Amino acid sequence: MSIHIQFPSSFRSIDTSAVDAGGGAPATSSQAPSEGTHLLPDPIHALLNSGDPGAEMAALVLQSAKEDKKIGRSIRDAEERAQQAAEAAQLAKMQEKADSAYMAGLASGFGTVASGLVSAVGASKVGEASKLDADRANASPNIKTPASATSVEMVWGAYGKLTEGTGKLVATHFQGEADDADVEATHQEQLAGRHKRAVDDARDQVRDAKDLVDRTLSFYKEYTTAKADAQRAAFIKA
Amino acid sequence: MSMCVPTSAVSTVLPGDVPCNVAGNGLVTGNGSLLPAPVECSTDGLEALYQLFAESNREDSKGAKANVEARSAEKQNRMREREAALERARKAQEDQKGFFDSMGIGSLVGIVAANPALVLADVSMHMARLTPDFLRDFENENKDSIELATKLYCAASNASVLADGIVNPESLRAAIALGGLLVQESEVFGKDASDWAGAGMVVAGSIDGRSAASVIVADKDSAVADQIRDVEDKTREWNKWIAVAGMAIAAAAAIVGSLGTATLPVVAIGVALSAGGFAVTETKCLDALLGEGASMWIGTGMMISGAIISGAGSASAAAQVTDKVAQGTREAARTLQVAGGVVDGLSKTRQGLDTVADAATRHEVDNAHVEAKSLLFQMQRLQRMVEEIIDTVRDLKDGHRRMSQAVNDAVEMQCQTQLMAAGMRA
Numbered sequence: 001m002s003i004h005i006q007f008p009s010s011f012r013s014i015d016t017s018a019v020d021a022g023g024g025a026p027a028t029s030s031q032a033p034s035e036g037t038h039l040l041p042d043p044i045h046a047l048l049n050s051g052d053p054g055a056e057m058a059a060l061v062l063q064s065a066k067e068d069k070k071i072g073r074s075i076r077d078a079e080e081r082a083q084q085a086a087e088a089a090q091l092a093k094m095q096e097k098a099d100s101a102y103m104a105g106l107a108s109g110f111g112t113v114a115s116g117l118v119s120a121v122g123a124s125k126v127g128e129a130s131k132l133d134a135d136r137a138n139a140s141p142n143i144k145t146p147a148s149a150t151s152v153e154m155v156w157g158a159y160g161k162l163t164e165g166t167g168k169l170v171a172t173h174f175q176g177e178a179d180d181a182d183v184e185a186t187h188q189e190q191l192a193g194r195h196k197r198a199v200d201d202a203r204d205q206v207r208d209a210k211d212l213v214d215r216t217l218s219f220y221k222e223y224t225t226a227k228a229d230a231q232r233a234a235f236i237k238a
Numbered sequence: 239m240s241m242c243v244p245t246s247a248v249s250t251v252l253p254g255d256v257p258c259n260v261a262g263n264g265l266v267t268g269n270g271s272l273l274p275a276p277v278e279c280s281t282d283g284l285e286a287l288y289q290l291f292a293e294s295n296r297e298d299s300k301g302a303k304a305n306v307e308a309r310s311a312e313k314q315n316r317m318r319e320r321e322a323a324l325e326r327a328r329k330a331q332e333d334q335k336g337f338f339d340s341m342g343i344g345s346l347v348g349i350v351a352a353n354p355a356l357v358l359a360d361v362s363m364h365m366a367r368l369t370p371d372f373l374r375d376f377e378n379e380n381k382d383s384i385e386l387a388t389k390l391y392c393a394a395s396n397a398s399v400l401a402d403g404i405v406n407p408e409s410l411r412a413a414i415a416l417g418g419l420l421v422q423e424s425e426v427f428g429k430d431a432s433d434w435a436g437a438g439m440v441v442a443g444s445i446d447g448r449s450a451a452s453v454i455v456a457d458k459d460s461a462v463a464d465q466i467r468d469v470e471d472k473t474r475e476w477n478k479w480i481a482v483a484g485m486a487i488a489a490a491a492a493i494v495g496s497l498g499t500a501t502l503p504v505v506a507i508g509v510a511l512s513a514g515g516f517a518v519t520e521t522k523c524l525d526a527l528l529g530e531g532a533s534m535w536i537g538t539g540m541m542i543s544g545a546i547i548s549g550a551g552s553a554s555a556a557a558q559v560t561d562k563v564a565q566g567t568r569e570a571a572r573t574l575q576v577a578g579g580v581v582d583g584l585s586k587t588r589q590g591l592d593t594v595a596d597a598a599t600r601h602e603v604d605n606a607h608v609e610a611k612s613l614l615f616q617m618q619r620l621q622r623m624v625e626e627i628i629d630t631v632r633d634l635k636d637g638h639r640r641m642s643q644a645v646n647d648a649v650e651m652q653c654q655t656q657l658m659a660a661g662m663r664a
Contacts, residue, residue: 084619
């Protein structure tokens with residue numbers, strides 16, 4: 001009847017590793033049963049209390065691997081969430097950069113348009129003033145007449161420069177915002193990359209833990225086989 | 239004890255056991271399970287466990303498969319959306335409209351009403367891609383109707399002149415314009431030739447130049463329109479130098495206006511400062527020395543200073559001019575200055591509109607790229623999910639393989655024990 005005692009314990013330990021392996025799916029894709037839904041009692045505790053040093057060692061290593069997997073998965077989930085947040089922030093900053101650059105382009109362009117129109121209108125006003133000056137000079141050749149065209153030119157010139165300067169000033173402000181957003185987007189991209197590497201590391205940790213489970217099970221199998229062989233030999237000898 | 243065991247799971251079948259007809263080798267069976275399908279037979283403990291795990295495995299595999307399929311379909315959708323976004327970016331870059339194509343219905347109304355502000359506002363709105371959707375849709379859907387309306391308006395204005403009598407020069411011109419419209423519509427000389435001939439006749443003959451201009455602007459699918467676009471495209475790179483030429487004329491005129499006065503050097507210094515400022519801004523030569531953006535600020539400062547100095551110098555020179563000859567020279571210079579100023583102003587206006595159009599195109603391209611990037615992230619996330627599910631299924635497969643092995647070992651051990659017990663009894 002020894003096999004009936006031995007079998008369920010080893011079988012249950014395999015079952016645990018199998019359920020663990022299945023239950024290790026990430027939050028995003030997990031459809032496998034969680035650890036709380038085991039159909040069988042926890043085999044690790046049974047092994048730990050078996051009094052068999054080989055079984056106890058295997059149970060301890062399994063427990064450690066289980067913890068490693070659990071930690072690895074929680075790190076992976078946290079890093080995945082952080083990566084998603086960084087990617088979302090990167091997209092938001094990219095959008096902000098695009099909007100600010102657009103506003104800078106509009107401010108600069110419309111500033112130039114306004115300046116150009118003011119220049120053109122100013123030039124025609126100067127022409128009118130100049131004609132007026134000439135008419136005055138011709139009407140009274142011996143009297144020194146004031147030259148209004150120059151003052152008109154200065155006023156309209158100032159308007160033109162002021163308009164263009166205002167446009168450039170506003171454009172510079174928005175361009176500065178766009179540059180800041182660009183820097184921040186790059187920063188977030190780097191952060192996302194760092195989190196992605198951490199996710200990969202955590203995944204490796206989980207994989208290592210699974211390998212450890214496999215090795216432990218192999219060891220335990222060899223151990224129980226050797227033990228059974230020894231018992232059988234002793235039985236035959238007797 | 240008669241037990242049902244999978245033939246692949248055990249190496250030794252006891253004489254009393256019934257071999258089950260199962261598909262083994264750990265391969266996925268038709269129902270998606272990694273283990274062979276359980277059979278309805280005895281209530282043996284091992285068999286019950288085997289059935290339990292096989293059922294669980296089948297459910298897991300089925301769920302995983304459905305999950306992978308759903309995620310893959312979602313990923314395909316994202317991929318298509320991303321391709322569409324990138325296509326939009328490419329199209330936005332290609333479809334950047336120039337001044338001519340940015341003249342919509344508002345511009346036509348502005349031309350007919352002789353309102354340049356309305357034309358400029360409409361062009362600016364189109365170039366900045368700020369046109370409301372309903373207006374853009376209306377313009378696109380009723381392109382032909384708008385074109386026809388301008389032609390009818392042109393025809394009506396010319397026909398009203400023709401009604402006054404046909405033996406005067408104006409009536410003759412109106413008749414030519416009407417003939418031009420007929421040529422355009424009938425395409426009697428072929429498409430391109432009729433476009434050119436018709437447009438020429440309309441422009442030359444129309445009594446109202448504005449209605450002729452509206453006909454030219456409204457027809458966006460003619461050989462004339464293509465030529466206008468071509469000219470607009472080719473002159474874009476020269477625009478800056480046209481503005482420079484205008485500035486140079488104005489500067490030369492300022493110096494000529496101050497000739498013979500004591501303030502000539504002041505005016506010359508002002509002009510030199512303005513020219514230097516322009517050169518610094520354009521070449522960005524100070525950025526390498528003083529940091530990014532330095533050229534723009536210093537150049538702008540130099541231009542403003544130059545304008546103030548040359549303006550003050552010109553004013554002072556004007557006050558010193560007393561004799562009529564000098565006054566005449568100054569007026570001639572002033573005319574040049576006006577012409578230069580107008581050229582410079584109009585070129586600047588066009589430059590500004592080009593900047594607006596570039597910014598709007600860049601914005602649309604950037605928006606499409608942001609969307610494409612977002613979809614790329616979603617695709618990567620879905621890909622990771624699929625990989626996770628596949629990893630999970632692989633783990634399940636390993637787990638079930640181990641279970642199958644354990645059943646195998648257990649049965650083998652049970653058989654050996656029974657054999658040994660039988661041998662001992664014998």
